[in-house]
Amino acid sequence: MTLLAMNISELIQKAMAVVKSRYLLCILISQRIHQLEKGALPAIEVDPKDYTSPKTFLKLSLMEII
Numbered sequence: 760m761t762l763l764a765m766n767i768s769e770l771i772q773k774a775m776a777v778v779k780s781r782y783l784l785c786i787l788i789s790q791r792i793h794q795l796e797k798g799a800l801p802a803i804e805v806d807p808k809d810y811t812s813p814k815t816f817l818k819l820s821l822m823e824i825i
Contacts, residue, residue, distance in 0.1 A: 767821070770822065771784075771821060773825045777824055777825060787820075788817065788821065791823065791824075795813075803819075805819065
């Protein structure tokens with residue numbers, strides 16, 4: 760299954776496998792969402808039209824971590 764087709768809970772589980780610490784994962788996600796809100800470009804190849812709303816930044820941040 761591709762990352763784009765996964766829901767948020769599946770992405771969180773995969774990100775937890777990468778980061779291991781729930782506390783650190785929360786910090787990483789919140790900092791990345793803040794950067795995206797300030798205009799940072801995505802670190803992975805995605806369609807920019809799909810990730811312009813702050814509502815989509817959580818999923819994008821998780822995909823970047825994975």
